[in-house]
Amino acid sequence: MLSYLRQPHLREAWLVYAVLIGLLALNLILVHLPIGILRPLLLLAVAAVQAGITLWLSMEVKRQPPLVRLYAFLGFFFVLTMFALTLNDYLGRAASAMP
Incomplete structure (x- = not known):
């Protein structure tokens, strides 16, 4: 079935x-x-x-072959880095804006 x-x-x-x-x-x-x-x-x-x-x-x-795995990992790592930098900027601005 x-x-x-x-x-x-x-x-x-x-x-x-x-x-x-x-x-x-x-x-x-x-x-x-x-x-x-x-x-x-x-x-x-x-x-x-x-x-x-x-x-x-x-x-x-x-x-996939190892080269494709490497580029997939690097792309994922790049996106994580961008998120970390954005979070750092967001938290830094929020902390400096507080009285």
């Missing part, structure tokens, strides 16, 4: 989908928990795991 689920690439796709939905549910739970200053750090960690799963499994980087 569901013979198409027995194919390895479809099984892996459904597993990745289930894990990403589970991490989304974890994000929603973390948003509503009173955990104070740890909340943004935990949310960023979950988001990084989601991005890593998407990069490694959904974009099939693990099946």
